Amino acid sequence: MSALVAPWPISLILEPEVFIPLVYPGLVVLTLTLLGIIWLERKLTAKVQRRYGPLYVARKLGGAAQPMADGIKFVFSEQIIPRNTDKLVFIFGPLLLFTFSILPVIGIPLSPGYTAIASDISLLIVVALVVIAPIVLLMVAWGSNNKFSLIGGLRDGYLMISYEVPIILSILAMAALYNSLDLIEIAEAQAGTWGIFLNPLAALAFFAAMLIATGRFPFEIAEAETEIVAGWTTEYSSALYMSNMGTSYTRMYVMAHLFTLVFLGGWNPLPGFLPASGLLPGLMILVKSLAVMGLMVLLRSIYPRFRVDQGVRIGWHKLFTLSMAAIALSVLLVASGVWG
Amino acid sequence: MTKSRTLRHLRAIRTGVKHLLFSNRLTCPYPDARQMVSERYRGMIRLNMDKCTSCMLCARACPANAIKMYVMDGKKLPGLDYARCIFCGFCVDICPVKALEHTTLHDVAYLDYKENQFPPEKFAEGGKDPYYVPGGVVMVEIHDKKGLLYKKKAVEKEEKIVKEEIEHVSKEGTET
Amino acid sequence: MRVKELGKDRRAETITLFIGPQHPGSGHLRLVVELDGDVVVGIRPDIGWVHRGVEKIAETKKFVQVIPLIERPSIIDSANMNVGYVRAVEKLLGVEVPDRARYIRTILCELNRIASHLYGIGIFGNMIGTSTIFMWSFGDREIIVELMQELTGARLTYSFFLPGGVKGDLPDGFEEKLEKGLRYIENRIPEYNALFIENPVTEDRLKGVGVIDREKAVQIGLTGPNLRASGVEYDARMVGEYGAYKDLGFKPVTRPEGDSFARLMVRFDEIDGSIGLIRKAIREMPQGPIMHERTKGMARQVLMKVPEGEAFSRVECGRGELTFFVVSKGGDKPHRVRMVTPSFRNLIGFETALVGHRLADVPTVYGSLDYFPPEADR
Numbered sequence: 061m062s063a064l065v066a067p068w069p070i071s072l073i074l075e076p077e078v079f080i081p082l083v084y085p086g087l088v089v090l091t092l093t094l095l096g097i098i099w100l101e102r103k104l105t106a107k108v109q110r111r112y113g114p115l116y117v118a119r120k121l122g123g124a125a126q127p128m129a130d131g132i133k134f135v136f137s138e139q140i141i142p143r144n145t146d147k148l149v150f151i152f153g154p155l156l157l158f159t160f161s162i163l164p165v166i167g168i169p170l171s172p173g174y175t176a177i178a179s180d181i182s183l184l185i186v187v188a189l190v191v192i193a194p195i196v197l198l199m200v201a202w203g204s205n206n207k208f209s210l211i212g213g214l215r216d217g218y219l220m221i222s223y224e225v226p227i228i229l230s231i232l233a234m235a236a237l238y239n240s241l242d243l244i245e246i247a248e249a250q251a252g253t254w255g256i257f258l259n260p261l262a263a264l265a266f267f268a269a270m271l272i273a274t275g276r277f278p279f280e281i282a283e284a285e286t287e288i289v290a291g292w293t294t295e296y297s298s299a300l301y302m303s304n305m306g307t308s309y310t311r312m313y314v315m316a317h318l319f320t321l322v323f324l325g326g327w328n329p330l331p332g333f334l335p336a337s338g339l340l341p342g343l344m345i346l347v348k349s350l351a352v353m354g355l356m357v358l359l360r361s362i363y364p365r366f367r368v369d370q371g372v373r374i375g376w377h378k379l380f381t382l383s384m385a386a387i388a389l390s391v392l393l394v395a396s397g398v399w400g
Numbered sequence: 401m402t403k404s405r406t407l408r409h410l411r412a413i414r415t416g417v418k419h420l421l422f423s424n425r426l427t428c429p430y431p432d433a434r435q436m437v438s439e440r441y442r443g444m445i446r447l448n449m450d451k452c453t454s455c456m457l458c459a460r461a462c463p464a465n466a467i468k469m470y471v472m473d474g475k476k477l478p479g480l481d482y483a484r485c486i487f488c489g490f491c492v493d494i495c496p497v498k499a500l501e502h503t504t505l506h507d508v509a510y511l512d513y514k515e516n517q518f519p520p521e522k523f524a525e526g527g528k529d530p531y532y533v534p535g536g537v538v539m540v541e542i543h544d545k546k547g548l549l550y551k552k553k554a555v556e557k558e559e560k561i562v563k564e565e566i567e568h569v570s571k572e573g574t575e576t
Numbered sequence: 577m578r579v580k581e582l583g584k585d586r587r588a589e590t591i592t593l594f595i596g597p598q599h600p601g602s603g604h605l606r607l608v609v610e611l612d613g614d615v616v617v618g619i620r621p622d623i624g625w626v627h628r629g630v631e632k633i634a635e636t637k638k639f640v641q642v643i644p645l646i647e648r649p650s651i652i653d654s655a656n657m658n659v660g661y662v663r664a665v666e667k668l669l670g671v672e673v674p675d676r677a678r679y680i681r682t683i684l685c686e687l688n689r690i691a692s693h694l695y696g697i698g699i700f701g702n703m704i705g706t707s708t709i710f711m712w713s714f715g716d717r718e719i720i721v722e723l724m725q726e727l728t729g730a731r732l733t734y735s736f737f738l739p740g741g742v743k744g745d746l747p748d749g750f751e752e753k754l755e756k757g758l759r760y761i762e763n764r765i766p767e768y769n770a771l772f773i774e775n776p777v778t779e780d781r782l783k784g785v786g787v788i789d790r791e792k793a794v795q796i797g798l799t800g801p802n803l804r805a806s807g808v809e810y811d812a813r814m815v816g817e818y819g820a821y822k823d824l825g826f827k828p829v830t831r832p833e834g835d836s837f838a839r840l841m842v843r844f845d846e847i848d849g850s851i852g853l854i855r856k857a858i859r860e861m862p863q864g865p866i867m868h869e870r871t872k873g874m875a876r877q878v879l880m881k882v883p884e885g886e887a888f889s890r891v892e893c894g895r896g897e898l899t900f901f902v903v904s905k906g907g908d909k910p911h912r913v914r915m916v917t918p919s920f921r922n923l924i925g926f927e928t929a930l931v932g933h934r935l936a937d938v939p940t941v942y943g944s945l946d947y948f949p950p951e952a953d954r
Contacts, residue, residue, distance in 0.1 A: 108419045109711035110426045110547075207593055211935070277705065278777045286601025286703045286939045362416040364777045365705035367936040368614065405776045415770040416708075426715035440729035440747065461878045463641035488644045488735045493743070493874035502729075540722060544759040547719055 074339070080176040084342055085165045085317055093350070094309050098127040101357035108361040131302060139298040142205065149203030154296070154303045157196045161310040164189040168317050169244045170342035171327055180242045186318055187231055190273075193311065194220045197282075201292040212291025215368045216275075216282035222375025223272040229383035230262040230269070234322050237390040237399060247326030255323040258399060262386035263323045265379050270319065272375060274312040276356050278363035281371050283308075316352040317345065324348045424546050433538045433550065437504050442489045444505045445480060446526030451499035452477055458491035458500060467491060470520050477520035482508055503527065590617060593935075597625050601703050601939045604949035607926065614934045621926050626953040634913040639665055639904075640877040644735050646915060650951035651732050652695050655681075655688040656893040658737045660915070663818050663889035664902040665739040668882050671871060675820075676864040677741040679857050682819040683754075684727065684736060686850040686857075690761065691720040692894030693801075693843045700840065700943030701772060704781050709772050716764055719757045726750060740871030751858055758851050765844065773844070782837040786929035786941040789834050796924045800896025801842040802945055806834035812892035824856050836944035843946070881908050893918050895946050919952035 072078060080086055099114065103122065106113025114123030141150060167186040169175035179185065194216060201213020235241050237259060238249045246255075256263040272279040283291035290296075293304040320326060325348075327341035334340045366374070393399045428435045437443070454476040459467040466484035469476045478491075478500075492500045503526050510516055518527075538550040595607040604625040610618035630649060634642045646661050647654035659681055666673065673681075694713040701709025721731050726747060728734040736743050772778055788798065793806035803810060811828035813821045829845040831838040871877055884906040890899050896918025903912040925945045930938060 104420060105707075107423070107425075108416050109708050110419070110423055110715050111711060112425060112427060112429065115429075207591055211593075280705065284705070284936065286705070287936050289599060358416065358420070359413075361420075361708045362412050362771065363706065363775065364701070364781060366777060366780065367934060369934065370780050408774045408776050411770045412775045415767055419767075426718060438726045438729070438747070440727075440744070441725065442729045457875060457878070461641075461874065463637060463644050486644055486733065487730065488733070489729065490640070490735075490874060490878070494878060496875065542719055542722060542753050542756045542760070544756040545763060547715065547760055548722065 076170075076174045076339075077176050079339060080168065080170065081166055084170070084339070084346065085168050085313075087162070089346070090162065090165075090310060090313060093313055093353075094306055095127045095131075096124075097309060097313075097350075097353055097357065098130075099124050100354060101360065102126070104354070104358050105361040108358075134298055134302040137298045139300065140295075142295055145205045145295065146203035149199050150295075151300070153196055153200035153203060154300050154307065157193060157200065158303050158307045158310065160189070160193040160196060161307050161314065164314045165317070167243065168321065168345075169247070169326075170339050170345065171337050172244050172248060173337050174339055174342075175244065180240070180245075182243045183231065183235060183241045183246065183322070186243070187228060190311075190314060190318070191224050191227070197292055204292070204295040206295050208288045208290070208294045209292050212282050212284075212288050212294070215284075215288075216292065218368055218372050219272055219279070219281060219375070222372045223269040223379070226265045226269040226375065226379035226383045227273065229380070230266040230386050231322065233259060233262040233383065233386040233390045236387065237393060239394070243321050243326075247321050247328060250325035251328045254325040254328075258393065259386055259389055261382055261389055263319075265382040265386055266319060266323065268379055268382075269375070270312075270315045271356065271359070272371060274315060274356070275308055276312065277360045278366055279371050280365045281368050284365055312353055312356060313349070316349040316356070319352050320345055320348040324352070424549070426547050428538065428540075428550055433536060435550070436537045436539050437506070439504075441502065441504050441506070442487045442492075443503045444482075444508060444527035445485075445492060445500055445523070446503055447478065447520060447523040448499045448501070449477060449520065449524050451497045453497055453499075455496065457494050457496065461490040461494040463488060463490065472520055478523065479517065479519045480523050481517050482510075483513065483516040595938065601942070603942075603947070604953070605947070607938065607942075609935070609938065611935055614936075616930050616933055616935060616938065619926055619930050619938075621923055623923065623949070624953055626950045628954065630954045631913055631915065634910060636909065638878060638908050639880070639882055639910060640738060640874075642910065642913060643738070644733065646913070647733060647735060648950075649915075649917060649954045650893065650895070650919075650948060652948075653688055653692040653894045653951075654732060655684045655734055655736065656692075656891055657898060657915075658734065659685060659818055660889050660891040660893075660898045660900045661902070661913070662737045662739050663891065664887040664900045665882065667887035667889065668885050668902060668904050669739060669871070669880075670883075671740050671868045673741055674865045674868060675862045676745075677866045678818075678820045679861045680742050680746065680866065681737060682821065682824070682857050683854055684724065684734070684742075685819060686854050687720055687724055689894050690847050690850050691717050691724075693847050694720070696894070696943075696946040697768075697840070697843060700946070703939035703943040704778070706772065706775075706778075709768070712764075712768070716761060719760055723750075723754055723757050726753060738867070738871065738874075738877055740877075741865070741867030745866055754854070754858065758854060761847070762851060765847070768844070773841070779837070781936075781940055782840065782944070783835060785836045785933060785937050786925075786944060787833070787835045788925065788929050792928060793834065796928055797921055798896075798925055799918050799921050800893070800946075801846060802839055802896070802922055802925060804828055804830045805838040805842045807832040812890050812897040815890070818889070818891055820857060821853075824853055824860070826853065836940050839944040839946075879908070881906065882910075895919055895948060895951065896922060915954065917951045917954060919946075919948045920954075922947060923952060 073083065083089060103113045114126035117123050117129050118125035141147065164186045166176045167182040175182070177185065198213050198217050201209045234246065234255055238246045240246060275282050283293065293301060296304055327344045330336060330341060330344065334343065456469055456476070458478050459469055464484045464486050466481045467478045468481065470479045489502065492502055505527050536552065538552060541549045541551060543549050591611045593609045593611055595602050595609055597604055597606055606622035608620045608622060609616055630645060634645055637645060643658060643661060647657050650657055694717040698710045698713030701713070724734065725731050727750060728736040788806050790807045793803050794808055807830055809828055809830050813826050814828065829842060829849055831842055871880070882904045884904055886901065886903045888899065888901050890897060898918055899916045901914040902910055905911040922945050926941065929941045
């Protein structure tokens with residue numbers, strides 16, 4: 061691709077430092093994925109529940125334009141800012157939260173050599189940026205001046221201490237297995253077998269911790285609708301509410317990409333029609349991430365939600381032990397010479 | 401009940417995925433298709449002005465005081481207020497000459513409060529479909545594995561549905 | 577977050593939360609909850625949001641016109657409400673219901689009980705987060721509602737029982753459709769089992785939550801499946817003289833634990849029991865008239881004058897025991913109609929079951945008590 065002569069706007073966009081944050085896995089594909097994954101969640105849940113789901117907006121496509129119609133409606137409804145809230149936090153908090161949620165994509169490579177930050181600790185950078193976001197959520201929950209928001213924000217704070225450690229430990233287990241903290245090397249090392257088959261314990265611990273981190277069922281605790289109205293987003297309406305909903309799905313999008321790169325081989329195995337470098341191997345990453353996201357939204361229709369103390373207990377009893385066992389398994393595999 | 405937790409998780413996920421792939425939908429896609437109801441269905445009521453003897457028993461029976469008598473050409477005839485009617489059918493049961501009968505129409509939605517009050521002439525028409533249903537009428541069948549099946553209208557039609565559709569079609573002047 | 581432990585010179589404060597009528601998990605009820613951190617230290621229900629004055633309006637309607645009125649408070653369970661009032665009026669009139677009418681009443685009441693329990697299970701599932709059970713139970717309830725529409729002509733507001741008998745007989749082909757519908761409900765119960773009852777998350781949320789033990793349940797006056805889930809074997813169908821329960825050999829189901837899970841399971845067991853009762857009633861249905869001679873014809877019902885007296889009747893609704901007290905002064909309108917609904921009696925279960933539990937247990941106990949606000953407020 062880079063050998064072709066192109067006018068300067070196109071070659072500017074195709075540079076990795078611009079393409080990755082802007083197009084894929086950045087803002088453009090994120091917006092399209094948000095519209096798609098919300099529709100997919102509603103349709104999958106509706107089929108399990110024996111009804112139709114969205115049907116009328118784009119009739120021939122099965123209601124696929126419904127999230128776009130909802131988004132347009134949200135933009136045009138009235139933005140209510142209650143009187144006694146902390147206005148700076150109330151307005152800018154969600155936007156800051158959204159920014160922090162999308163920030164980790166800068167470390168995600170699309171193929172060997174096509175990456176925005178060329179660093180040999182890119183895995184650590186991505187994980188660090190992923191776990192930084194919930195602090196802002198506590199700020200926003202306090203600034204809303206509502207008891208339900210406060211309870212929701214505090215619940216998210218409790219869960220924060222229960223999912224961060226299993227995420228970091230299971231990532232470290234895989235890093236120990238591949239002997240590198242660079243996402244490109246980790247993806248290349250899975251050309252033969254994927255990480256999920258080598259260390260399924262780490263994959264399970266990461267998947268469950270990912271469910272807690274993004275607030276997916278059965279861990280939809282911070283926004284438990286029948287207990288605390290809408291959790292930390294209770295006082296929000298219109299465009300800021302749309303941003304809050306988007307934040308939740310954005311975190312799921314980013315963590316699904318991380319899961320794909322570390323456990324599902326990233327762009328490996330590469331099919332014959334895709335070149336081995338440039339930005340086209342990103343298609344494989346996109347397909348696998350969408351599959352992971354699809355599984356996460358399907359769990360909505362199967363599970364009730366846990367209580368907050370049960371969620372924290374699962375994070376510390378089960379996921380912590382599981383990730384420690386994953387580290388032990390990795391060390392065993394490396395030390396016995398089976399891998400690496 | 402003493403099965404292990406992992407096994408129960410897998411069974412729950414398996415049931416969910418089975419329904420995702422192999423289940424039928426229990427909902428009738430109204431207004432694309434309208435459900436046929438049984439012959440006893442208590443829908444909107446129709447008056448037969450020739451049979452009515454002005455005994456006023458229907459007005460006395462109505463629990464919601466929805467029936468009011470109107471004087472037309474010296475004869476008293478009942479009119480119905482659909483904003484009050486609860487479709488209990490007491491007036492139909494009590495009429496000694498069987499001048500009132502239920503139709504199977506149940507789409508009682510009007511734009512204006514005044515359109516809800518049916519004087520005897522409108523009462524004799526028995527209410528008409530507010531709009532044309534594109535998919536037609538579907539029959540509901542109870543199935544022991546699938547629940548409800550919605551089938552396109554069979555060849556043998558209910559007399560009331562046929563009468564209403566012919567009236568509706570002849571008013572519109574189009575082919576069915 | 578224990579405020580007490582933060583410092584000795586800070587006052588420990590509790591948060592007062594209004595889980596009010598404008599809340600996705602409260603229905604038409606306000607719960608004033610005092611929270612110490614995440615633990616409920618006090619709860620007070622605030623009712624009356626759906627009060628419509630049913631008892632007062634009943635004094636202005638004729639005896640048979642009261643029937644659609646008293647059905648409406650618990651519209652998902654309307655056949656059982658209907659039968660309660662009609663039994664009281666029959667005692668005042670002194671008429672005896674023919675046998676075939678009693679069996680038809682039993683069939684409709686038990687079908688309605690299945691629909692009402694499915695409704696309660698659906699709302700319960702929705703409150704603990706699984707909207708799948710909400711949609712499934714309402715979808716399955718649709719089959720029962722279709723059957724009742726075949727029989728009576730209406731989906732929810734039957735008004736099918738009149739003093740002296742029932743309004744109509746079973747239509748042709750009803751027995752086959754009924755059998756298919758019941759078999760469908762039986763085929764669905766294992767799926768509810770796999771997805772909801774045996775789900776480990778459900779078990780964590782429900783087991784041990786909101787325990788009301790046997791003596792406490794009798795002392796505070798709980799009723800219905802909540803009472804039977806605490807081990808007390810009492811059901812108004814055993815003692816009431818209505819329907820054909822004595823002829824069909826009815827036995828109530830109980831569970832000993834008294835927690836939310838037991839209350840859920842009693843409802844599933846009662847669905848099984850009702851299916852058995854309906855099948856037996858269809859098999860053993862006697863032939864004969866469906867209405868007593870003295871009250872035959874709607875004109876007689878509307879114009880009759882009920883002799884002076886007082887009558888008391890007791891029936892088992894889906895949510896518990898419903899009692900009617902009807903006073904007549906010899907006219908064609910009742911002097912007083914007093915109804916005590918089961919949800920009103922179950923309200924005290926909130927205060928008993930929830931103190932000491934967590935905020936997230938409030939919807940759990942609400943759903944397990946199957947509290948229906950319009951029924952309690954009348």
